[in-house]
Amino acid sequence: MSQKTSNQMWGGRFASGPDAIMEEINASIDFDRRLYAEDIAGSKAHAEMLAEQGIISTADATAIRDGLDQIAAEITEGRFSFSREREDIHMNIEARLAEIIGPSAGRLHTARSRNDQVAVDFRLHVKAALQSTAGALTRLIEALLDRAEEHAGTVMPGFTHLQVAQPVTFGHHCLAYVEMAARDLSRCRDALERLDESPLGAAALAGTGFPIDRHRTAQALGFREPTRNSLDSVSDRDFALEFLAVAAIAATHLSRLAEEIVIWSTPQFGFVRLSDAFSTGSSIMPQKRNPDAAELVRAKPGRINGALISLLTVMKGLPLTYSKDMQEDKEQVFDAIDSLSLALAAATGMIRDLSVDTERMRASAGHGYSTATDLADWLVRELGLPFREAHHVTGRAVALAEAGKVGLEALPLEALQSIDGRITEAVYSVLGVDASVNSRTSFGGTAPDNVRSQIAYWRERLTREADQQQSGDRS
Numbered sequence: 001m002s003q004k005t006s007n008q009m010w011g012g013r014f015a016s017g018p019d020a021i022m023e024e025i026n027a028s029i030d031f032d033r034r035l036y037a038e039d040i041a042g043s044k045a046h047a048e049m050l051a052e053q054g055i056i057s058t059a060d061a062t063a064i065r066d067g068l069d070q071i072a073a074e075i076t077e078g079r080f081s082f083s084r085e086r087e088d089i090h091m092n093i094e095a096r097l098a099e100i101i102g103p104s105a106g107r108l109h110t111a112r113s114r115n116d117q118v119a120v121d122f123r124l125h126v127k128a129a130l131q132s133t134a135g136a137l138t139r140l141i142e143a144l145l146d147r148a149e150e151h152a153g154t155v156m157p158g159f160t161h162l163q164v165a166q167p168v169t170f171g172h173h174c175l176a177y178v179e180m181a182a183r184d185l186s187r188c189r190d191a192l193e194r195l196d197e198s199p200l201g202a203a204a205l206a207g208t209g210f211p212i213d214r215h216r217t218a219q220a221l222g223f224r225e226p227t228r229n230s231l232d233s234v235s236d237r238d239f240a241l242e243f244l245a246v247a248a249i250a251a252t253h254l255s256r257l258a259e260e261i262v263i264w265s266t267p268q269f270g271f272v273r274l275s276d277a278f279s280t281g282s283s284i285m286p287q288k289r290n291p292d293a294a295e296l297v298r299a300k301p302g303r304i305n306g307a308l309i310s311l312l313t314v315m316k317g318l319p320l321t322y323s324k325d326m327q328e329d330k331e332q333v334f335d336a337i338d339s340l341s342l343a344l345a346a347a348t349g350m351i352r353d354l355s356v357d358t359e360r361m362r363a364s365a366g367h368g369y370s371t372a373t374d375l376a377d378w379l380v381r382e383l384g385l386p387f388r389e390a391h392h393v394t395g396r397a398v399a400l401a402e403a404g405k406v407g408l409e410a411l412p413l414e415a416l417q418s419i420d421g422r423i424t425e426a427v428y429s430v431l432g433v434d435a436s437v438n439s440r441t442s443f444g445g446t447a448p449d450n451v452r453s454q455i456a457y458w459r460e461r462l463t464r465e466a467d468q469q470q471s472g473d474r475s
Contacts, residue, residue, distance in 0.1 A: 026324075027084045031331050035089050036075050038124040040068045042117060042200055043093070045220035047108055055111065055210050060104045067100040068093070089121075090114050111212050113204035115234040115322045120200040122330065124221065126243050127195055129337045134188040136344040137250070138462065141181045143351040148174035149455050153448040155433045156271065156361035157370060164368030167433040170361060172446040174351075175454055177257050182458070184250040189469075191246055195239040198223035202233035205321040235321040237311065240333050244308040247340045251301040254347045258297035261350060265291050269364070273355040278346070293346050300343040307332035365433040369398045369408055374430040374439065383422050393420050407431075 044065055051061035071093055074080040086092045091114075098105040151170035158168035198218035201208065207230040214226035227233040264271035278293040310332045314325055372394050379390035396419045401408050404415075409431035416423045429435055440446045444454075 023084065026087060028088045028327050028330070029082050029084055029086065029092055031334060032089045032118075033075075033082055033092070034334055035118075035121040035125055035330075036093065037072070038121040039089050039093055039117070040072050041124065041221060042120045042217075043108055044068055045217045046112055046200060048220065049213050049216045050107070050110055050210075052216065053211055053213055055212070056107045060107050063101045063104045064097065064108050067097045067105065070100055071096050088114075088118075090117050111203060111208040111210035112200065113202075113234070115204050116199050116202040119202070119234050119236070120198055120221065122237075122333075123195060123197075123199065123223075123239055126239050126333065127192065127222075129333075130188050130192050130195070130243055130246070133246070133250070133340060133344070134185055134192075136341065136348070137181050137185040137188065138466075140344055140348045140351070141178050141185070141458065141462065143348045144174045144178045144181070145455055145458055147171070147351055147354070147356075148178070148451060151356060151358070152451040152455070154356065154358045154361060155365045155437055157365045157367065158446070164364070164370050166373055167365040167370050167436045168440075168446040169437055169448055169451055170356065170358075171448070171451040171455075175451060175458075177253065178458055180253040180256075181250075184246065184253060187246045187249065191239070191242040194242065196224040197227045198225070199227045199233035199236070201226060202230035205234055206230055231321050235318070235326075237315055237326065237329050240329055241308070241311055241315070244304065244311060244333065244336055247304045247336045248301065248308050251304045251340055251343055254343050255298045255301050257347055258294040258350075261294040261354070262291050262298065265289075265294075270357055270360045271364070272357065274350060275353050275355070278350050278353055293350055297343045297346050297350075300339045303339050304336045307336040362433065366407055366409075369401060371408055371431050371433065371436045372398055374436045375408060375427065378427055378430045379420070379423075382424075382426065383420070 047056070047061045047064040047068075050056040051058050071080065074096075080092075080096070082092055083095070086095050094105060094108065097108065148171040151174070154170040155167050156170045156173065157164045158166050158173070198214065198221055200217045200221070201212050201214035218224070218226045227236075261272065261274070263269055265274060274289075274291055274293070279289045279291060311329055314328045318325060375397060376387065376390040376394040379385045379393055380387050383390075385393065397408060397411065397416060400415050400419070401411055404411070409428060413423070413425060413427075416427065430439065437446050437448065441450060444450070
């Protein structure tokens with residue numbers, strides 16, 4: 001495209017075209033072409049509304065619609081020629097529309113600006129990303145619930161400071177990640193609620209004198225309602241920041257899960273094994289099985305957190321309304337969308353793929369005197385000792401077990417009675433790992449029946465929330 005044509009897109013203010021440096025820094029088509037479907041949808045809704053309001057003719061609106069449909073097909077089929085001289089996706093589409101339908105294309109931009117145009121395109125894209133993320137989180141939760149149900153009674157060690165602390169069940173451990181993913185899902189839905197307003201029709205910054213119907217275009221594009229302040233409409237990027245915040249927290253949760261898979265799959269732990277689908281070998285060490293999928297999921301927060309900080313920094317201190325700085329809002333968001341989508345898919349795949357060594361988990365659950373707290377609780381409950389005194393007695397019992405290189409359950413009764421003569425044979429009922437997990441019946445505890453109850457709760461909640469979402473989509 002010639003510089004003359006490019007300048008015509010800007011209007012008559014500039015007599016000469018941009019030099020190479022300005023063109024390079026100004027162009028966004030290399031990344032914002034990703035918004036083509038949203039841009040075309042917004043333009044079609046705008047043109048239809050303009051015709052309904054009598055602002056443009058029905059014939060022009062029909063030509064615009066048909067031309068945009070042709071452009072959509074060209075882009076989808078890889079036949080569209082993108083030009084960096086036309087700067088962005090909006091001007092690339094508008095220029096091609098002019099080639100197809102002639103002067104009628106110029107009527108499309110009546111009562112709008114690239115400022116509200118890009119705002120609505122970007123909102124639509126982030127809205128779709130949040131909806132997709134919600135679906136992916138739901139699939140992760142379902143995978144975790146399936147494993148939790150399978151292993152509601154599978155005993156494993158619970159850790160603090162990565163030291164064996166108390167026995168828990170693997171099902172209970174899976175449900176901890178259900179809680180995290182469910183909060184992420186809730187944040188997605190909260191962000192969607194705030195995002196669901198259309199900025200189209202705010203024009204450059206002050207609205208327009210044309211008798212447009214912003215409620216009509218909002219409805220056509222699937223938004224709940226139009227935005228209420230034209231200044232904020234074109235300068236707001238909270239919706240993108242909220243997506244990045246949601247993504248950063250969700251990626252952090254996935255990274256914690258991935259780290260545990262990495263640890264559990266080491267020979268030293270041996271709790272789980274990933275199949276070849278989620279593992280790689282070493283180029284030099286033939287015995288190696290590397291949990292690369294988990295390691296890559298673990299790394300994703302680096303990119304996503306960086307995207308959040310980057311956009312926060314771009315938006316910091318910008319005066320109202322639109323500034324060209326805001327062109328730097330998209331690449332980070334696009335990258336975060338892709339990174340989170342891949343991480344969620346990989347995490348869900350790994351959870352379904354895992355082979356669990358239940359015997360190895362069970363054997364490890366008793367290491368590190370993990371039932372010591374159960375002994376202290378028994379002393380309080382059965383002998384009436386103050387907990388601090390029971391803690392002291394239990395500490396002496398652990399010291400005896402360490403000296404004898406045995407578990408607490410293997411200490412002779414005489415040894416325990418040498419610490420406190422009131423201890424009876426009944427104490428052994430709480431020193432096994434099964435007895436320990438079965439005793440944790442408090443709400444939210446690790447007892448297998450609790451785990452099964454929570455699984456039922458989450459399955460019912462997912463069904464109910466899905467029904468509510470569908471009902472809301474229809475209303």
